[in-house]
Amino acid sequence: MSDAASFPHPSAWDAQTYADDFSFVAASARDLIEWLGPQSGEKILDLGCGTGALSATIAESGAVVEGVDQDASMLALAAREHPGIAFRQADGQALRVDAPLDAVFSNAALHWMPDQDAVVRSVAAALRPGGRFVAEMGGKRNIAAILAPLRAAMAEAGVPVAQQPQPWVFPSPAEQASRLEAQGFEVRRLAYFDRPSPFEGGMDGMRGWLQMFARAFSAVCPADRWEQVVRAVEDGARDQLFDGERWVGDYVRLRFLAQRV
Ligand SMILES: C[S@@+](CC[C@H](N)C(=O)[O-])C[C@H]1O[C@@H](n2cnc3c(N)ncnc32)[C@H](O)[C@@H]1O
Structure with missing residues (x-):
């Protein structure tokens, strides 16, 4: 098992705030574990495990x-919270395993990996024949009501859309099924659905969400314009996403169970 001190790279995530204020991400996918159907003794990798x-x-x-x-x-907090589980640092686009796995599981992580073909290829290579790849990720049109005002406000702040980051990939069901099939998987179950997701923090919930998940944007925004961007996103998304008490993100999820042939 790795320990926190052995993880060499600086962190891009605020793991404690993620654990404190965004536990809904993991909580809302607990029934994905029913799709996985883990069995005693199976070797299962949780890809993009977060905390x-x-x-x-x-x-x-x-x-x-x-x-x-x-x-x-994320790994340091995971190791502290769950000392009985092995955690290690690796890029899901270039997974390496010592021995073939029975299953790879992933929640809310795949859409952060730009090279989706590389992810599916490396998961396929890590699984034994018949092994399962069970995952949930953002699907096509995920957070569209946040992204549209965010991109417009960034452009207004001096970062043209063409120069803005593309931190996420949100495939359609057809795209993801084709990608899986191309890498030797059979898609046994697939679901594409809306999951309106309330944010913590009342009126400040959108601000907190942007702080946690839109760091790629704030990193390239002139520092003295970021506050203006946050307010523009709030103004642009309010009618659709603020219910009077809290912000409710327009999450769209894509979930699949694929079996390696
Ligand atoms: C929103 S969190 C989800 C964490 C956890 N699966 C959960 O359900 O709470 C996304 C995670 O994906 C990880 N991640 C992003 N890109 C990755 C990559 N290329 N390889 C491995 N992990 C990655 C991030 O570091 C982060 O911990």
């Missing part, structure tokens, strides 16, 4: 779980 909350739930089945993530801060 390890779902890794720990999977491990309750008796499966031997390893959590993998790219982010040092």
Whole structure:
């Protein structure tokens, strides 16, 4: 098992705030573990495990779980919270495993990986024949009501759309199924659905969400214009996403169970 001090890269995530204020991400995908159906003794990798909350739930089945993530801060917190589980730092686009796995699980992480073909290829290579790849990710039109005012406000702040980051990939069901099939998977289950997601923090919920998830944008925004961007997103999204008490993100999820042939 790795320990926090051995993770070499600086962190892009605020793991403690993620754990404190965004636990809904893992909580809302707990039934994805039913799709996985983990069995005692199976070797299962949780890809993009974050703070390890779902890794720990999977491990309750008796499966031997390893959590993998790219982010040092997430891994450090995961190792502290779940000392019985192995965590290691790796890029999901270039996974390496010592022995073939029974399953790879992933929640809310794949859409952060720009090279989707590389992810699916490396997951396929990590699985034994018949092994399962069970995942949920953002799907086509995910957070469209946030992204539109965010891109417009960034342009207004001096960062043209063509120069703005593309931190996420949100495939359609057809795109994802084709990608999986091209890498030797059979798609056994697939679901594409809206999941309106309330943010913590009342009126400040959108601000907090942007701070957590839109760092790629704030990093390239002139520092003295970021506040203006946040307010413009709030103004632009309010009618659709603020219910009078809280912000409710327009999450759209894509979930699949694919089996390696
Ligand atoms: C929104 S969090 C989800 C964490 C956890 N699966 C959950 O359900 O709470 C996304 C995670 O994906 C990880 N991630 C992003 N890109 C990655 C990559 N290329 N390889 C491995 N992990 C990655 C991030 O570091 C982060 O921990």
